[in-house]
Amino acid sequence: MFKAVLADSRIWKNVIDSISTLVEEGVFIADPSGIRLRAMDPSRVAMVDMELPKAAFESYDCAQEMPIGVNFDDMKNIMKRTGSNEKLELEKLDEEARLKIRFKGKSSRTFSLPLLDLGKEELSAPRISFNATLKIPANTLMEAIKDAEVVSDFVKITAEDNQMKIAASGDRGEVDVVITKESGELLSVEQKEGAHALYSLTYLSKMMAASSLSEIAVLMFSTDMPMRLDFNPSSGGKIVYYLAPRMEAE
Amino acid sequence: MKAGVLEGKNLVLAVPTASGKTMVAELCALKHIMERGGKVLYLVPLKALATEKYEEFQKFTKIGIKVILSTGDFDYIDPTLGRHDIIIATNEKADSIFRHRPSWVNALSLIVADEIHLLGDGSRGPTLEALLTGFRLLNPKAQILALSATISNADEIAEWLSSVPITSNWRPVPLLEGVYFQQSVVFKDGQHRKIEGEEKDPVALLAADVIRSGGQMLVFTGSRLSATSLAKRISEPVRKRLKRSEERKLMDLSSKMLRMGERTRISDRLAMAVANGVAFHHAGLTYEQRRAVEGAFRSFLIKCVCATPTLASGVNLPARRVLIYDYRRYEAGVGQTNIPVLEEKQMAGRAGRPKYDSQGEAIMLARSEAERDFLLEEYVLAKPEKVWSKLGAASSLRSHILATITMGLAHSQEDVFDFLEKSFCAYQYGINSFRNAVLESLEMLSSEGMVKSDERKLIPTALGRRVAELYIDPKSAVILRNGLKIRRSGIPPISYLALICHTPDMPKLYVRRRELEALKAFLEANSDLLLYDLPEEEGFECEMLLEEIKTALLLKDWIEESPEDGIVERFDVGSGDIYSYVESAKWLVHAAHELAKLLRCEEALTPLLKLYIRVENGIKEELLPIVSLRGVGRVRARALFSAGFTTIDDLKRASPTELNRIPTIGPETIRSIKEQVGGTVSKAEWSMVKSKRGTKQLSIEDYE
Numbered sequence: 001m002f003k004a005v006l007a008d009s010r011i012w013k014n015v016i017d018s019i020s021t022l023v024e025e026g027v028f029i030a031d032p033s034g035i036r037l038r039a040m041d042p043s044r045v046a047m048v049d050m051e052l053p054k055a056a057f058e059s060y061d062c063a064q065e066m067p068i069g070v071n072f073d074d075m076k077n078i079m080k081r082t083g084s085n086e087k088l089e090l091e092k093l094d095e096e097a098r099l100k101i102r103f104k105g106k107s108s109r110t111f112s113l114p115l116l117d118l119g120k121e122e123l124s125a126p127r128i129s130f131n132a133t134l135k136i137p138a139n140t141l142m143e144a145i146k147d148a149e150v151v152s153d154f155v156k157i158t159a160e161d162n163q164m165k166i167a168a169s170g171d172r173g174e175v176d177v178v179i180t181k182e183s184g185e186l187l188s189v190e191q192k193e194g195a196h197a198l199y200s201l202t203y204l205s206k207m208m209a210a211s212s213l214s215e216i217a218v219l220m221f222s223t224d225m226p227m228r229l230d231f232n233p234s235s236g237g238k239i240v241y242y243l244a245p246r247m248e249a250e
Numbered sequence: 251m252k253a254g255v256l257e258g259k260n261l262v263l264a265v266p267t268a269s270g271k272t273m274v275a276e277l278c279a280l281k282h283i284m285e286r287g288g289k290v291l292y293l294v295p296l297k298a299l300a301t302e303k304y305e306e307f308q309k310f311t312k313i314g315i316k317v318i319l320s321t322g323d324f325d326y327i328d329p330t331l332g333r334h335d336i337i338i339a340t341n342e343k344a345d346s347i348f349r350h351r352p353s354w355v356n357a358l359s360l361i362v363a364d365e366i367h368l369l370g371d372g373s374r375g376p377t378l379e380a381l382l383t384g385f386r387l388l389n390p391k392a393q394i395l396a397l398s399a400t401i402s403n404a405d406e407i408a409e410w411l412s413s414v415p416i417t418s419n420w421r422p423v424p425l426l427e428g429v430y431f432q433q434s435v436v437f438k439d440g441q442h443r444k445i446e447g448e449e450k451d452p453v454a455l456l457a458a459d460v461i462r463s464g465g466q467m468l469v470f471t472g473s474r475l476s477a478t479s480l481a482k483r484i485s486e487p488v489r490k491r492l493k494r495s496e497e498r499k500l501m502d503l504s505s506k507m508l509r510m511g512e513r514t515r516i517s518d519r520l521a522m523a524v525a526n527g528v529a530f531h532h533a534g535l536t537y538e539q540r541r542a543v544e545g546a547f548r549s550f551l552i553k554c555v556c557a558t559p560t561l562a563s564g565v566n567l568p569a570r571r572v573l574i575y576d577y578r579r580y581e582a583g584v585g586q587t588n589i590p591v592l593e594e595k596q597m598a599g600r601a602g603r604p605k606y607d608s609q610g611e612a613i614m615l616a617r618s619e620a621e622r623d624f625l626l627e628e629y630v631l632a633k634p635e636k637v638w639s640k641l642g643a644a645s646s647l648r649s650h651i652l653a654t655i656t657m658g659l660a661h662s663q664e665d666v667f668d669f670l671e672k673s674f675c676a677y678q679y680g681i682n683s684f685r686n687a688v689l690e691s692l693e694m695l696s697s698e699g700m701v702k703s704d705e706r707k708l709i710p711t712a713l714g715r716r717v718a719e720l721y722i723d724p725k726s727a728v729i730l731r732n733g734l735k736i737r738r739s740g741i742p743p744i745s746y747l748a749l750i751c752h753t754p755d756m757p758k759l760y761v762r763r764r765e766l767e768a769l770k771a772f773l774e775a776n777s778d779l780l781l782y783d784l785p786e787e788e789g790f791e792c793e794m795l796l797e798e799i800k801t802a803l804l805l806k807d808w809i810e811e812s813p814e815d816g817i818v819e820r821f822d823v824g825s826g827d828i829y830s831y832v833e834s835a836k837w838l839v840h841a842a843h844e845l846a847k848l849l850r851c852e853e854a855l856t857p858l859l860k861l862y863i864r865v866e867n868g869i870k871e872e873l874l875p876i877v878s879l880r881g882v883g884r885v886r887a888r889a890l891f892s893a894g895f896t897t898i899d900d901l902k903r904a905s906p907t908e909l910n911r912i913p914t915i916g917p918e919t920i921r922s923i924k925e926q927v928g929g930t931v932s933k934a935e936w937s938m939v940k941s942k943r944g945t946k947q948l949s950i951e952d953y954e
Contacts, residue, residue: 042892043912044949126953153907154945171934198945202911226953244913244952246945 002030002062002092009088009103011213011235013079015050018210018231018239020072022048022203027118030092031065034237038123046203049125049240056236058087068092068099069116075101078111126242130220130228132159132191138211138231140185141219144177145204151175153201154246157221160194162186168201187216195223198246210239255395256281260413262366262396264404266421267566267599271397272306275362278395283315283335288359292338293381295365295374297321298540298565303364304338320347324721324837325844327352341368341378346721348384349653358392361385365563366396366407367592369674370637376646379639380653382411383673387659399596403636410677423602424609429625430456430573431616438630452615453480454487456573457554461491465570465607466547469556470597472576474824477530477556478519480575485526488553492527496551500525503546510538512814516824524552531557534824559589562597572601572612577629592634639675642684645754648691648724655701656710656718663692663708698728716848720841726753730842733781734851741854742779743861747805749781750838751798757834758797759804759821769796772803804828805835809864811888835865876901881922889914889949902929906936913949 006012019026019037026039034053040046054060078101082088086105092098092115101111144166148155152170159165164186166177179185207229211217214231221227224245231239255261255278263271275292282288292307294300304319311317318334324346331337331347332354339347348355363382369375382394394411398404400419408415428437430452435443449455453469460467471477492500504525508517516534520543523529529543529552544567546552556575561567574597578586594614602610614629616622641647651670654660660669670688671681692708695701700714710718717727733749750756761769773795777784785791804821814825823831843858845851860874867877867884875897877887893912895901901909901923909920924931 040950042894043889043947044892044951045911045913045947047950126950128953153911200911200947226948226950242950242953244948244950246947248945 001094002066002068002090004030004035004060004062004090005058006056006088006090007058008235009079009082009086010084011056011233012088012090013082014210014212014233015052015237015239016072016076016079018213019048019050020076021206021209022046022241023072025069025071025116025118028068028070029065029122030062030068032062034060038125040123041203045200045244046207047123047126047242049242050238052237056233066092066094067118069118070099070113071116075113078113081109081111126226128225128228129222130225131193131222132189132195132220134159134164134189134219135187136164136179136185136217136219137187138208138215138217140179141217142205142208142211144179145201145208147175147177149201149205154198155201155204156196156198157219157227158194158196159189159191159221160196162189164189195221197221197224197227198248199227199243200246203243207241207243210241213239254414258393260394260396260408260411262398262404262408262411262413262415264367264398264400264415264417266400266419266425267568267596270422275364275395275397276307278393279336279360279362280310280315282360282393286359289334289354289357290336290360290362291344291358292336292362293341293344293364293378294338295341295368295378295563297340299364300338300340302565307336307338310336320344323840325719325840332357341374341381342721345377345381345653346719348381348388349657349718349721351657355385356389358385358389360393360395363394363396365398367398367401367637368563369407369639370592372640372643375640376643376650379641379674380646380650383669384654384657384659386411386672387669388657399592399599399634401592401634401637406678407637407674410674421602422604423607425598425601425612426609427598427612427630429614429616429622429630431619431622435611435613436622436626438626449487451483451487453573453575454484456571456613457484458487458491460571460611461488461553466550466552466603467554467571467573468561468567468569468600469554469573469575470559470562471556472558472579474530474532474534474558476576477532477558478516481523481528481530481554481556482519484554484556485523485528488528489526491553496527499551500527503542503551507539507542510542511536511825514815514818514825516818527551527553529555531555531561532824532826533558533560533830534826536825536829540826559593559597562593562600568600568603568607568610570601570603570607570610572598572610574598574612574614577614577625588628590635591629591632592637594629595634639673639678641670641673641675642679642687644687644691645723645725647684647687648694649722651688651691652695652700652710652714652724653718655695655708656715661708662706666692666708695724698724700724700727713845713848716844720844722838722841723754726755726838726841727845729753729782730838730845731849734842734846734849734854736781737851737853739853741781741857743809743857743864744776744802744806745779745781746839746842746858746861747802747835748779748799750835750842751802751805752782753838755834756798756801756838757831758794759800759823759831761793761796761800762822765800766796769799773799801831804831805865808832808868809861809870811868811870811884832865832868836862839865872896879923879926881919886914886919898927902927904929906931910944911947913947913951916946917944 022041023039026037028035028037037050039048082103086103089102091100097115099113099115101113103109148166148168151173152168155166155168157166162181164179168175210231213233218230227243229241265271279290282290294303300319307317316334317336320328320331320337320339320343327347327350369379404417405415426437428435433445445455445459447455447458449458457467471480504521507524508521531543547555547567577589579589581587598612601612614625616625651666654669660666670676696703699711700717702709702711717724729752807817817828839858839862846854846858869877869884873887873891876882876890889912895904906920909915
């Protein structure tokens with residue numbers, strides 16, 4: 001049996017939005033320490049890695065590991081129904097293939113979501129090290145992505161000399177966005193060496209769905225390697241995305 | 251050396267490797283083509299050797315000689331073969347070509363049979379023998395040049411082929427043969443040499459010693475497992491002797507090899523060894539991996555290769571020192587046996603690189619004084635065995651007899667005996683030694699409706715003809731036919747897979763004791779799916795059955811798109827093995843499909859055709875519509891499917907930009923897909939694709 005209560009239902013709504021932006025189906029693993037999920041998008045370009053520890057919940061009760069397979073579209077539609085100032089209760093009995101989702105505010109409303117049997121094979125996170133780590137406001141990153149989308153469907157991200165550059169070019173024109181430490185927008189930079197890589201804008205903008213969870217994004221990457229994008233909600237837990245790069249075709 | 255070979259005399263040349271056999275063959279071929287406008291067929295026992303020979307012969311294309319490599323499916327004959335001067339083929343492929351009787355067979359003026367000592371090989375020998383016997387009947391004027399390793403009855407083979415035997419022990423690089431025991435090698439001539447070094451492990455000691463003097467070592471082991479573990483064992487001692495620049499190049503090579511094909515624990519281990527200047531080499535590796543190892547060894551980058559004996563009979567990869575680590579080998583039904591001297595000499599013959607080494611050393615490894623004396627006596631000083639024909643075995647007889655009849659080389663029982671009278675088997679044992687086996691085979695062929703007897707004449711039936719062309723054992727044809735006769739709808743792929751695995755033509759996986767129960771349980775639970783009857787009692791047949799089931803399950807995993815690494819682990823095979831099981835399965839599914847056509851089993855046609863494409867590509871049924879596109883294999887088809895493009899129509903409607911978002915789909919592929927499916931594409935997008943420049947999305951899976 002698994003039962004968890006979140007003080008603010010909108011946290012769960014945002015978590016679901018951040019996952020459903022990439023994947024249609026996935027398996028949460030609930031265990032005594034909390035809930036986690038790792039899933040890849042169907043095209044296998046990006047991965048989402050979510051964790052919500054026991055401490056992030058108002059109350060949390062789970063005696064043993066339990067897979068909870070869900071269709072994210074369905075879950076997202078249920079979560080759309082929540083309002084402000086509602087508590088959220090998640091509950092699954094051992095023998096039932098359903099998850100109870102209860103909103104507790106002025107009234108108590110209970111949805112029951114049929115679960116999917118997707119097995120519980122866990123993915124491992126990509127094994128990569130990063131040469132550059134950039135901390136920036138999620139909003140600034142989102143604006144830069146929107147700028148680039150005007151002209152292309154992928155961007156070149158560069159980190160060098162304590163600057164971050166986001167550049168795109170295509171038949172529709174070119175754009176360059178520079179984010180510096182001096183302007184205060186680049187909150188911190190750590191880099192072993194210069195790094196640059198190409199990434200799909202389609203995926204980047206999908207991944208910005210998690211900006212509702214945290215105002216700050218941490219972007220890590222190396223030259224021509226996958227990017228890792230972290231959002232750490234103040235209420236605890238994490239949403240981490242991995243995105244494979246694009247490469248110049250021969 | 252030229253005992254009339256250039257005048258057109260038949261010749262059997264039994265001399266050591268790398269002593270100029272190939273050169274004699276080349277001169278002879280040139281003479282035929284340039285002076286007489288002739289045509290040459292060059293026979294080799296292995297595909298890898300065919301490729302090697304093909305590359306060697308490329309130098310003649312400059313002077314206008316057309317060379318072609320005939321590979322591919324047994325039932326397909328490249329129609330352009332007749333337009334080439336030199337045709338290179340494996341024995342099996344050539345045999346299957348002859349069954350189709352192309353007109354150019356009569357135009358052949360020279361046939362080169364490489365590695366003719368394989369006449370004594372149980373599985374390959376009979377084909378080579380029947381091929382040569384039949385060819386001499388079809389085209390008695392052609393010259394035959396047979397090349398052999400050193401054997402003791404080359405004169406017998408020569409007499410059989412009405413040719414002149416030439417035997418010699420001369421080698422361009424002298425060979426020292428010896429036995430290692432306790433830091434010292436005793437050579438053939440009684441000479442001793444102490445091997446100095448700090449290593450305790452004799453293999454590491456011998457490796458370090460030869461590398462110090464700028465040489466390389468080839469180690470022959472009895473099994474893949476010991477090749478792999480030995481490579482690991484000597485990794486550290488070898489790495490210590492590498493130069494800085496070599497270490498860097500090896501690191502590059504190692505990471506390049508990791509990116510070859512799907513990643514498995516075997517490829518991981520290989521890459522790790524290669525980084526240390528060591529490699530293992532066996533049939534479990536993929537073709538690319540083997541080629542990469544061979545290339546790096548030839549360029550002196552890899553210092554030591556631990557290989558199974560397939561390498562000794564296969565590609566030419568000489569080394570200054572050859573270490574024969576195992577002289578015992580496991581053989582099914584027999585247990586541990588000592589390998590033949592012929593095989594030991596083949597391995598030893600790999601010692602010494604022409605142009606680089608002034609002498610080669612072949613060393614066997616002794617663990618005791620008694621063993622040292624045994625090895626000296628029984629191998630180092632011994633002469634290779636005689637080669638004995640294996641054609642008399644029933645399984646090879648029925649197939650070759652059927653071919654003789656369908657090719658029109660025999661019209662009656664007497665003709666069949668006349669034909670066999672000319673075989674090496676009859677030469678060695680006399681025709682009477684296998685008369686009964688021949689009669690039984692003829693009986694089987696007529697009772698199964700492949701040959702009709704009319705008066706005293708033997709006439710091939712349509713079934714018989716097709717079976718011979720399909721190049722399957724008549725017994726396999728019977729099993730397939732009986733299975734196809736079971737008519738019910740919705741027969742699942744596993745049933746057909748189990749059926750082809752039930753034929754003697756399908757190689758089978760070895761079943762381990764711990765797997766017995768699970769396979770038995772599977773068999774019992776699924777016996778209604780089988781298209782053949784189960785034997786009544788347990789025993790040998792039941793064990794064979796479990797091997798068949800295990801093999802069928804591997805194929806099922808393959809067409810369910812299981813990752814290679816999972817298959818490697820579950821079935822205890824290498825990637826290269828998966829490939830060879832898939833090749834055999836493809837051929838037999840094709841044969842089943844052709845028989846179904848002939849027997850008018852209409853309901854089996856579509857399922858078998860689908861199964862063929864699924865086996866060929868290793869895909870689930872849902873990918874069938876898109877995998878037919880050129881340039882789209884299993885990986886890209888899956889990527890397209892996952893991204894929602896599941897039909898040709900979807901692809902017609904898709905914009906290049908959309909397709910470009912999918913991993914593995916670059917501009918080149920998009921252009922090819924669009925050219926094939928049609929549909930409208932905006933000018934701007936088309937120019938992006940046309941220019942070939944652009945970017946390609948990678949997959950996050952590449953970094954797991």
